[in-house]
Amino acid sequence: MREKTTWEQFFDAHAPIYDSNVFTGNTVSEVDFLLEELELQPGDSVIDVGCGTGRHSIELARRGYAVTGLDLSAEMLARAAAAARAAEVEVEWIRSDAAQFALPAKYDAAICLCEGAFGLLGQGDDSIDQPLAILCNTSRSLKPGARVVFTVLNGAAMLRKYQNKDVAEGRFDPITMVESSEYPPQEGLPPIPIRERAFVPTELRLLFCLAGMPVVHIWGGTAGNWRRDLLDLDEMEVMVVARKTDEPMPWPTGQRL
Numbered sequence: 001m002r003e004k005t006t007w008e009q010f011f012d013a014h015a016p017i018y019d020s021n022v023f024t025g026n027t028v029s030e031v032d033f034l035l036e037e038l039e040l041q042p043g044d045s046v047i048d049v050g051c052g053t054g055r056h057s058i059e060l061a062r063r064g065y066a067v068t069g070l071d072l073s074a075e076m077l078a079r080a081a082a083a084a085r086a087a088e089v090e091v092e093w094i095r096s097d098a099a100q101f102a103l104p105a106k107y108d109a110a111i112c113l114c115e116g117a118f119g120l121l122g123q124g125d126d127s128i129d130q131p132l133a134i135l136c137n138t139s140r141s142l143k144p145g146a147r148v149v150f151t152v153l154n155g156a157a158m159l160r161k162y163q164n165k166d167v168a169e170g171r172f173d174p175i176t177m178v179e180s181s182e183y184p185p186q187e188g189l190p191p192i193p194i195r196e197r198a199f200v201p202t203e204l205r206l207l208f209c210l211a212g213m214p215v216v217h218i219w220g221g222t223a224g225n226w227r228r229d230l231l232d233l234d235e236m237e238v239m240v241v242a243r244k245t246d247e248p249m250p251w252p253t254g255q256r257l
């Protein structure tokens, strides 16, 4: 049998209590915000990468959009499917690693929120290859012109939080921008080693551009405090709004995806 990745172990164990996290309490207003940014037409299709228990997918489906939720954790997806049944909406659920999925270019928009996969590195994952694979897979699933919204860990805040001592003791690596810790997903369970990757805006512009989705805006994007405003250097998350292009990208090779 395939061994579960650390994040799969973490979220399978965390699934029963995920929706009690305070940061999940703003779904309706977050979807209002997303609808303005994604410029959707009635009935358009959306892919929700790292959809978790499906809170955004289900709210979008409730408003008439055709939604696919993709996630690595079977337990998170089981809760998402149960919540969709209870809400009497149809959502397509796909269990997959976001760094490995391949879907045809049929979506009008993509979301990847609260570190839904992007920035959650497996133990052996490279800190550039894995996030770039997620962006390229997402980009390939989109129609040209599709908008995307990602919220990701803020590299500026991570750099300001850690000291040289933390670097020396392996809690934070400024070369990879990876924070390493052990985290019990639920009281009573053994801790799981996890690696979380933060991003600075310049590299976000480069990574999204390499994936054929030039960045339109970078704003403050911490859950509960989404806004079209300057970054706060100490806030936890950054929001990236980008648009899939079918033009050759300016760097590094000018090739299409």
Ligand SMILES: C[S@@+](CC[C@H](N)C(=O)[O-])C[C@H]1O[C@@H](n2cnc3c(N)ncnc32)[C@H](O)[C@@H]1O
Pocket (backbone or CB within 6 Å): 007, 008, 011, 024, 049, 050, 051, 052, 053, 054, 055, 070, 071, 072, 073, 076, 096, 097, 098, 099, 112, 113, 114, 115, 116, 117, 118, 120
């Ligand atoms: C913090 S939750 C965010 C869930 C949801 N987007 C939200 O805003 O509530 C992160 C989700 O990403 C999923 N995830 C982590 N790594 C992933 C990967 N490589 N591929 C797909 N999903 C992944 C986890 O299983 C979890 O459900």
